[in-house]
Amino acid sequence: xxxLFFILFTMLLYSAAIxxxxxxxxxxxxxxxxxxCIDFPSSSTGWxxxxxxxxxxxxxxxxNWSMQLSGTTGFLYTIFFIDVNTGWTAGQNGV
Numbered sequence: 512x513x514x515l516f517f518i519l520f521t522m523l524l525y526s527a528a529i530x531x532x533x534x535x536x537x538x539x540x541x542x543x544x545x546x547x548c549i550d551f552p553s554s555s556t557g558w559x560x561x562x563x564x565x566x567x568x569x570x571x572x573x574x575n576w577s578m579q580l581s582g583t584t585g586f587l588y589t590i591f592f593i594d595v596n597t598g599w600t601a602g603q604n605g606v
């Protein structure tokens with residue numbers, strides 16, 4: 512019984528630490544589409560992609576987002592940038 516109590520107590524301590532991340536909060540991304548991937552090539556500029564060819568960009572660390580033209584209506588699953596102006600995305604219809 513003592514061993515069971517110790518195990519349960521230890522699990523409770525670790526579970527409290529897992530969910531105690533400070534600094535996370537919801538952002539408005541200018542779209543109702545699901546976003547699947549995000550990449551920040553700098554501390555302020557970031558890009559995200561998702562459902563229906565959605566691409567959004569921020570230049571102020573995620574405070575504001577603007578829609579970008581992707582030229583597709585397919586789902587975009589991944590995005591990667593080598594600098595703030597050069598990047599790729601891939602999804603249903605290729606890269």
